[in-house]
Amino acid sequence: MGKQPLAKKAEIVDKVRSLLQASQMVLVIDYKGLTVAEMDQLRAELRKSDSVCMVVKNTLMRRAIADQKAWAGIIPFLAGPTAFILIRGDISAALKAYQDFAKQTKKTEFRGAGIEGLSLTLEQAKAIAELPPKEVLMAQVAGSLKSVATGLAVGLNAVPTQVARGIHEIPASLGRAIRAIADKEAA
Incomplete structure (x- = not known):
């Protein structure tokens, strides 16, 4: 690229910023050797x-x-010839599309990825791509919390019930004990 006017560079930076704000992950690849048609x-x-x-x-x-x-x-x-894949939608679908393209052309190299301030290797990016969507994870956590609360409520409800059974059993046991003593003295 030749020299660009400062205003054009500022426009590019603003465009990239707005795309980044809408992105979940950024993949950094080396595009050296790719033709325009391949890009x-x-x-x-x-x-x-x-x-x-x-x-x-x-x-x-x-x-x-x-x-x-x-x-x-x-x-x-x-560093070097760099292309950026800004993933706004499905991370796993985008990563798979890139991997399939890389296998097909054998001209591009994955350098790394970025998410939430972290640098990721290809393996780490794949691991993140395999996670279920945020909504599913939140539903799983909510379900776990609900089951804990339900178990706690059932457990707390069982304590008074068992105390009541114990209190009810004391007079019956006392009555059986008195009857046994009376039967023993009568014999």
Whole structure:
């Protein structure tokens, strides 16, 4: 890329910032050797999972993430020819689309990923992609909390019931004991 006017660079930085704010994860890849047609193919596949692939100068990306701690994890990967996959939708679908593309072309290399200020390897990104969606996790936690509360309520309800049974049993036991003593003295 040649020299760009300062206003154009500021516009690019603003666009990247707005895309980052809507993203859940960023994959950093080396696109060296990819043709325009191959990049278009990758972009088309990523669009299906509500993701964007863009080539941005590393210095402009540094400016875009300078005040955003959530993306500090990608800083170590900003060197050489870099493309960024900004995942807004389904992380696992986007990661699978990229992996399938990488296997097919054998020209791109995964450098790393960033999420919530962390740097991730490919294996770590895959592990996150395999997690169920946030809504499902929240439902699972709520279900667990409900079962704990239900168990506690049943347990607390059982205590007075057992005390009442014990109190009811005392006179009956006392009556049997007195009858046994009386029968013993009578004999």
